Amino acid sequence: MMKPTNEMAVSFLSCSANESFGRAAVAAFAAQLDPTIDELSDIKTAVSEAVTNCIVHAYRDTLGVIYITCKLYEDGRLSIRIRDKGCGIEDVEKAMQPLFTTSENEERAGLGFAVMESFMDKLRVTSKPGKGTTVTMYKTIKRRQAEKNT
Amino acid sequence: MMKPTNEMAVSFLSCSANESFGRAAVAAFAAQLDPTIDELSDIKTAVSEAVTNCIVHAYRDTLGVIYITCKLYEDGRLSIRIRDKGCGIEDVEKAMQPLFTTSENEERAGLGFAVMESFMDKLRVTSKPGKGTTVTMYKTIKRRQAEKNT
Amino acid sequence: IGEIRRYLRDNNSIRVSRSLRDTAYKAMQAKERMTAQNNREPTIEEIAKELDLPREDVVLALESIAEPVSLYEPVFS
Numbered sequence: 001m002m003k004p005t006n007e008m009a010v011s012f013l014s015c016s017a018n019e020s021f022g023r024a025a026v027a028a029f030a031a032q033l034d035p036t037i038d039e040l041s042d043i044k045t046a047v048s049e050a051v052t053n054c055i056v057h058a059y060r061d062t063l064g065v066i067y068i069t070c071k072l073y074e075d076g077r078l079s080i081r082i083r084d085k086g087c088g089i090e091d092v093e094k095a096m097q098p099l100f101t102t103s104e105n106e107e108r109a110g111l112g113f114a115v116m117e118s119f120m121d122k123l124r125v126t127s128k129p130g131k132g133t134t135v136t137m138y139k140t141i142k143r144r145q146a147e148k149n150t
Numbered sequence: 151m152m153k154p155t156n157e158m159a160v161s162f163l164s165c166s167a168n169e170s171f172g173r174a175a176v177a178a179f180a181a182q183l184d185p186t187i188d189e190l191s192d193i194k195t196a197v198s199e200a201v202t203n204c205i206v207h208a209y210r211d212t213l214g215v216i217y218i219t220c221k222l223y224e225d226g227r228l229s230i231r232i233r234d235k236g237c238g239i240e241d242v243e244k245a246m247q248p249l250f251t252t253s254e255n256e257e258r259a260g261l262g263f264a265v266m267e268s269f270m271d272k273l274r275v276t277s278k279p280g281k282g283t284t285v286t287m288y289k290t291i292k293r294r295q296a297e298k299n300t
Numbered sequence: 301i302g303e304i305r306r307y308l309r310d311n312n313s314i315r316v317s318r319s320l321r322d323t324a325y326k327a328m329q330a331k332e333r334m335t336a337q338n339n340r341e342p343t344i345e346e347i348a349k350e351l352d353l354p355r356e357d358v359v360l361a362l363e364s365i366a367e368p369v370s371l372y373e374p375v376f377s
């Protein structure tokens with residue numbers, strides 16, 4: 001794997017007021033690549049889902065810290081890692097299945113992971129029950145040079 | 151001192167491209183206080199000066215990491231701490247004097263600290279030569295509840 | 301999911317840099333207009349409501365028109 005050309009780390013409390021902060025911080029970093037509006041909104045949607053999961057699942061009835069790391073590579077690839085030290089996931093494969101949810105009574109759709117998967121190029125989830133969960137997402141932003149020629 | 155009601159930490163490499171990112175991250179966090187554009191731009195100007203000092207002075211010919219911590223208090227006070235592990239400052243009092251600069255040949259004006267001081271409510275600078283510098287700035291954003299009722 | 305995705309996006313392939321500058325321009329216009337109207341400066345939230353945009357989008361847009369200090373001389377000198 002290449003060395004990143006730029007990187008940042010941000011951490012914040014798992015209160016719902018910070019969902020938009022986490023999303024905005026990633027958007028501000030990704031803006032360097034001058035993505036299209038669609039690409040940026042895909043990224044923001046995926047980040048929102050992952051951050052929301054930390055707030056509502058990982059730190060359910062507690063307040064914890066959410067850690068985001070972003071790395072930018074020379075080829076326009078962006079990696080976003082969203083990590084919590086919350087309850088963790090027993091069976092990751094099952095949790096990632098569309099419509100699977102552990103909060104049936106609430107208006108949660110069980111589509112968070114499916115949304116992340118479809119809005120980003122690649123998604124990797126690792127988790128240890130009682131220790132926390134790490135979600136890593138990748139997306140390549142096409143260089144604008146190529147498009148200018150069309 | 152009160153307990154903060156919200157806080158965040160962000161760190162990034164000391165390249166010029168990240169001056170805008172650091173400023174945007176602080177602005178996104180400060181936006182919770184619902185400031186005016188002018189208040190937000192005062193904060194951003196002060197953050198720019200502090201981050202620029204880390205890039206051009208602290209890590210002069212090297213690449214280092216810049217650390218920002220923001221805390222929000224119940225009374226609308228925002229604290230912003232900008233820290234580097236760079237060269238440090240020999241005489242902080244002298245460095246803070248308007249027009250004092252160590253890079254005379256460049257187009258740097260020696261007004262960075264003066265700008266931070268005038269755009270924020272309070273400024274505190276501590277430094278250890280060879281270890282790094284910490285700049286802490288405070289600004290209170292007036293609550294607008296009262297006005298909303300009119 | 302593909303359909304949700306297609307539904308959510310209105311096929312906007314404009315680069316963010318341009319769109320942000322447009323938004324920043326509109327925000328500054330709204331600020332002038334609302335300041336004149338109410339005799340006080342509007343807050344970010346009031347501007348966001350006026351433009352029908354999330355607050356974070358307005359903040360990010362304003363960043364796109366801010367000048368870097370580390371590359372140029374500060375404007376105050």
Ligand SMILES: Nc1ncnc2c1ncn2[C@@H]1O[C@H](COP(=O)(O)OP(=O)(O)O)[C@@H](O)[C@H]1O
Nearest residue numbers: 053057058095101102108109110111112113133
């Ligand atoms: N960060 C996390 N920590 C603990 N559990 C999680 C986390 N993220 C997801 N989960 C589990 O995976 C399930 C599926 O997540 P998701 O697809 O986002 O659907 P939803 O959030 O609507 O339930 C959740 O119901 C929860 O049990």
Ligand SMILES: Nc1ncnc2c1ncn2[C@@H]1O[C@H](COP(=O)(O)OP(=O)(O)O)[C@@H](O)[C@H]1O
Nearest residue numbers: 203207208245251252258259260261262263283
């Ligand atoms: N983070 C820092 N690390 C090391 N030295 C610093 C730092 N910040 C400021 N200085 C010193 O303080 C001086 C004054 O800073 P400032 O008021 O911003 O003016 P200028 O940056 O234009 O020189 C700088 O010239 C530099 O010597």
Ligand SMILES: [Mg+2]
Nearest residue numbers: 049053112113
């Ligand atoms: Mg979810």
Ligand SMILES: [Mg+2]
Nearest residue numbers: 199203262263
């Ligand atoms: Mg300076």
